Amino acid sequence: MDLVQTDVATDRWVLRGLDRLIEALVGRFDEVIGPVVLDGVVRLQPIESADDLPIGIADEQAPATYRLRRDASALRFSYGLGPDSLKSLVHPPRSPVWTMRRRDGSLVVDAAHHPTHERAVIGARACDIDGLRVLERTQTGGDHADPAFRANRNGLFVVAVDCTHPAPTCFCANTGTGPSARDGHDIAMTELETRDGAVYVLRAGSERGRALIDELQLERASSELIRRAAREPGVAARGQPRSLPANAPLIAKLAEHPQWDDVAERCLACGNCTAVCPTCFCTDMEDVVSLDGDGATRVRVWDTCFSMEFSRVGPAPIRGSVTERYRQWLSHKLGTWHDQFGESGCVGCGRCITWCPVGIDLTAEIAALAAPAEAAR
Amino acid sequence: MQHELSSPTIDWPARIERGEPPSLAVWKFASCDGCQLSLLDCEDELLALADRVSISYFPEATTAMVAGPYDVSLVEGSITSEHDAERIRQIRRDSALLITIGACATAGGIQALRNGRDVDGFTSIVYAHPEYISTLATSTPIADHVPVDLELRGCPIDRGQLLQMLASVLNRHALRLPTTSVCIECKARSTSCVMVAHGTPCLGPITQAGCNALCPSFHRGCYGCFGPMESPNVGALRAQLGTLGLDGDAIFRLLNTFNTGAFATAVEEGST
Structure with missing residues (x-):
């Protein structure tokens, strides 16, 4: 992604509620994906408006246990990771490779087309964005880059949210992959609870992200909000009991x-x-x-x-x-x-x-x- | 999803090489007919199938019957009587390819609950005239009686697997059936784990995939109708089912219903 160094370091904008941002994303992309509560689990699903996102939801996670409960907050991202990383968006469980048909006594093979799918994902966490980068290296780093992965990744617009409520099972502070989004995103947000409800402090991570922020004509964030937003990652990192040793x-x-x-x-x-x-x-x-016996389809499966x-x-x-x-x-x-x-x-x-x-x-x-x-x- | 290569060698007779459709017979033993119905449920594909095979014996579907031998026999049900034991031997002699369909045929079915129990006691309680009942003390899979060329598991079988199996036999390509757990299918279709997220007891982690995780997609635990996956760690799952609150009897019942004894056999054979 094109990183806009000068902006990332300094510029912050403020957004009250997510309606305008999601409206803009829905207008601009073929599909917008975000966290949705489904069957008692926060899943990544297509969304149409901010109302589809969870509100006032907390999670309890432990080995072999995941539960959601209500809390009184007006926050949209007050829970840790659900089971969906960004992997399914770029490396789906089933991906067509080719189809073959018998025609006039010979076999005709059509390779699957991988058009760029213009999608936005909102609420991506730093660890998952880093996971996307790690996965990208495995799938496109060698001599035989996966065209499906490339098309999926190139079309993906990432709106990150700094992780303020990590689950006790995660340990991004230890692996150095979070809780705050550093790169790989187009826009990153820090969610803060205020007397007026949830407020988002935004920073741009790419030219595309900056263009969207400009289009929304957002106000600059106050120094007070910027200070509060800067504190959140430290708080989130301190809550993580697990780690891997250096060796x-x-x-x-x-x-x-x-x-x-x-x-x-x-x-x-x-x-x-x-x-x-x-x-x-x-x-x-x-x-x-x-x-x-006249047709066959080859599908790549997890x-x-x-x-x-x-x-x-x-x-x-x-x-x-x-x-x-x-x-x-x-x-x-x-x-x-x-x-x-x-x-x-x-x-x-x-x-x-x-x-x-x-x-x-x-x-x-x-x-x-x-x-x-x-x-x- | 991982697959086991299982393609029987088929030496079709010359008439089939010339383009004559293979004859198909569908047989029923001790069973509920549900797996045969899975074949009739292939509504969109039935006409294509009827073009490729000549249905010679299928009493569930048609009263028209053609005498054997048959090129392909599908067998539903388990062996529970001496008469059926003899009948399956004759069907084997009459069939070039014998394929068993469903948990009864591949593992003895629910009726294998009788195995190791007092069958005379059961018949005396259930039937007014138990002297008219002629039954074996066991319900056993077809493969215990005759060689079987291919097995499709499940209660009932999966329609997609049935069609792929028929396509592979008719077109002579390798049939690849998954041997991994149902969990792989839950994750691939984005079904949330009923055990981790809801605390619902589930046999998915030790059960062979193939149903596309049907029960968990309806928020129910898997009841193991496809039988043990390639390396079922029954002991470890049993411990977790206990943690979720099931007592020993409940765990026994869960493991001994649709594939009675199959998971117990897996334990005896050493799961890992």
Whole structure:
């Protein structure tokens, strides 16, 4: 994204309520995505107005537990992360690759088109925007960039909100990915509660973002509001009980440790962690053939390294046990991701902790792996 | 989603190589007919299917019956009597390809609750004239009696899987059925986890995908009708179901309904 350095450092605007901003987004984009309460969970969904966003909602998250409750605030973003990162928007669960038809005795293949989908997302958190960047490196960084990812990412206008209510499962202060949006957004906001309701202090992150702010003809924020907004990230960062140690990349790569068997006793190998992870990207190809045998469609679908079949090479899976598969996931996410992509694959969102049906906590596993193998026996 | 490659080798006779449609038979054993109905439910695809096969025996759909042998037999239901045990052996002899459809045929069905229990006691309570009842002490899957070429799981089976299976057989391409958990399908269709978000007991994490996570999409826990996934950690899920408030009896009932004994067998065989 084009960063407007001078503006980012200094310029702040104020917005009372979100009606005007969302109206402008709806007018400008094919689709606007934002947080919506659905089945007792904050999900990312298409929205049409500010009224679709939650108001006065708080969440309670713990390993294997997610609950919403009402609170008295007028805030729209007074809760931590839901299960949806931005991954589905750029790397969807199902993505067409090609269709094939029989025509005049030969086979005709049509590659799927990936037109740029002009979408805006509002309420993106810093860790997820960083997850988008990490994922982008995996999907477009090499010699074979994924055109679908590129088209989806290029069309995405990101309105970030600084995370003021992190869940106890997340640890962005530790991973350095939040709670305040630093880059990758077009507009970033800090939500503040005032006597007049929710107020948003805005900053631009790109030319496109600045253009939208100008179009809305917003007032400059007062120094008092700017000071209050600047305090929020520090408050949010202090509330985070979990962390990974600095040597996590080395610990995660320990090939032999009894803790791997210990976690495999508890792990369901269900793949929930990889599905909710903002950076897990593995896929499989699925061919669907018509009954008459004259047409076929190939679709790329999400896969998971927790699947035994995913590791099938030749006649047999090379990671037949859950011990090997959990180790594969964690050692890649925190360890060999550095070797492959030059950084960690974890952005500290904690979704894998909350959405694991049995509450396996990677920070606790790393702590146990850090203990000498002898002591763990 | 991960898939198991399972494409039976089919040596079609010369008449089919010449373009004659394969004959299809649909058989019923101890079952509720729901899986056969899944075939009739393929309304949009029935005409295309009728163009590709010659329906030779399907009493659920038509009284017209053609004697065997058959190129493809779909078998619903479990074996619960000596007569049925003999009948399936004959059907196997008459069928080039034998495909079982549904939890009864692939795992014994709900009626496998009788297995290991006092069946004579049951019949004496249920029937006015138990002396007229001729039944085995067990309800067993078809594969316990004859070799089976392909299995489709579920109670009932998934219509999409049935069509893909028929398309793969008719067009001779690899059929790939998922072996991963139902959770993968919940996440792919953006269904919120009923266990984590609502505290609803769910067998999804240990159950094989294929239904497109139907029950959780209606806010219900998965009841395991597709049977165990590739590496079901029943012990770990059992502990979590206990944490959610289910007692031992309730957990036993959840694990022993639509795939009676299948999850217990998974535990015995070593889940990881």
